[in-house]
Amino acid sequence: MTEATDAAILDPSSVYTGQHPSARRREPALGSDPFAQAENEPDPFLEHLELLHRTDGIPTVRTAGNESPEHPAITARERSRSKEREWIEVPELSEIKLPDRTSWVDRLLSDEDRRRIAAIAPLAGGDAAYDRFGLSVDVVRNSLPVMMALYRIYFRVRSHGHEHIRKRGPVIIAGNHAGVLPFDAAMLVTDLLLNCNPPRLARMVVDRWVATLPWVNVFYARGGQVVGTRENFADLLASGQTVAVLPEGMRGAIKPFSERYQLQEFRVGFIEQSLASGAPIVPTAIVGSDDQTPIFFNLSTLAKRLGLPVFPITPTFPWLGPLGLLPYPVSYEIVYGEPLRFYESYGPEDARDPELLRSLSRQVRSEVQRLIDLHR
């Protein structure tokens, strides 16, 4: 975070849009005279309580005990259908007023890029500039020049099919995964941010163990990545956001070079969430990532002893140390396919049928595989 941002956060006038504590009459510290406060000021909350008292109204829809946990997916559906949770609106670029350049990072960004960053600001929500997952739009902005350099110069990403991603509302991007380090995910997020209008900040779902890695966990959280739990997934979809999943998981990232572009089994959680929330699934092929770090074989026993998820043997790793894991400058192509709307045929209650979930997951996998084969 820049000094300017720090100053802005610490500056009380920038924190609230309404009246700030310092602007109010300073309340005496507790213990001096706590009874004096309400003598002269009408308290709307007291008026609310009084109204409840007079009408014997109860702010309760139903009396409930300590209920058994609801199915998280169903809860999300209910929220979505009852419109209890509104979608976060990301404006189109034409509606965004060009923000002032406030730091040196802004000088590295074009006017359109700065508009894109300004457009996704509502995703962080609130005045504190962080959402509940730790997303910081400032960090996204500050890392964008590096991401764009990787995107445009190093991986020379070409992409098409953005018209299949709807402009507003929840959507699930399901792609293939390869290459040990998740540069494919980074390029997918960058592509969606740079090429959709309104810009889409994909909230990439990551494994739990990533959250235990020092620094990495902070950077991921600030960049909008979330740990893949049902609750998080449902919450993001309920607020109309874009959730990106790489359903092959780690198995895809560490598959040997001999199996490149052959998709592993897909997980099923994203299908369950799609059925529950009514979010379309956009099958996405990321062509190029399978060539970025060719794995000859994986020393799984050594990896387990070292507490690592993988210990690959590649042309450069471990011979060059950690640098050997850096990807080769391969060319990427990202292709978005026709959205799959399983929720039109199946209801949320079907999300409890594991056989159905597996079957639908295989359909998504086949579609991604078809796109890969088409564009390799």
Next chain:
Amino acid sequence: MTSTRSEAVPGRRVALTHADSPIGHRLVKSLYHDPSIERIVALGPGPEPRDFNRFSSADECRLTYSRVDHARQRSMSTFFNSSLLREARIDSLIYIPAHAAPTPSDPPLAGELASQTAEAQLVLQHLLEMRGLDNLICLGSALVYRLSPGNSNLFTESSELDLAPDTSPEIRCWINSDMLFQREFHNPALRVVLLRVPTVVGTDGTLYFNSILARSLNSRFRPMGFDPICALVSDKDVVRAIQLALRGTARGVFNIAGFETVPLSLLARWTGVPGVPLPSALISLASRLSNILGGTQIAASAVAPHLRYGFTLDTHRARRELGFEPGYRIAPSPVEDGRIQLESAPV
């Protein structure tokens, strides 16, 4: 407000524990101005706060303060069998735990933790014997939930509690109290409401209900490479939630939280004590060395999961069934001597 009170129809007759703690103090104030509250019996282990006198001696006599050692069987028995309580015909009890007191810089001793659990047991034991008691509103902590790696732990009321054997004694103490009150959820004669709150920000910027966090900010040490999200709530919102719980008919557990979820690093800057990130191993070593040299433990829990992983609370149920919406925002504000202090302001 006086005229409103005189017109008020007979309402609740409330007793509350730890009324001399900052949150208890604020709650007494709010209850006093609430026309639906007919009688307030405030208990506290300390002497009667000076400003209570003015009201307890008035003709109206809606407020009585009684000095009771909450952790002693004899003291509690005497109070619960007293004529004061019989005459007050209390129908609701608000249990504010001892944790509501400001967090000391040193970790609490095992004895203190045990007495906090004993308090909850004694209160529960005595109030179950009371006649005419309909409502029990308890204040609990959201630290009871089991924390998974990552920042994105969203806890609902039915999330799993942290019952792991290596849970810190402070959290275990919260869980013990929590489970004691949960036992009574299905008691048809008593409506029990348990409000679980995250870190509470007091009027003077002090942090309550999260001694791990408060102590870390005190000692300035925190684990390197982690910056957990911290959920905050204003003490005024906590008091509002208690009032709503008292007024409603809902029972069970409710998560109560404010608007703010901020990273620990930002919270440290907000409180004017920027942290020093250190490797966890180094913090443990420094803590042990300090202990050997006779100093205080620098940060016994500086490597606790709550300083690495963050959480937020799902408050949908409180909104739906209690009608609770946070009404205060928390932000740093400069104070007289140039320091920065957390304050809350109405939305």
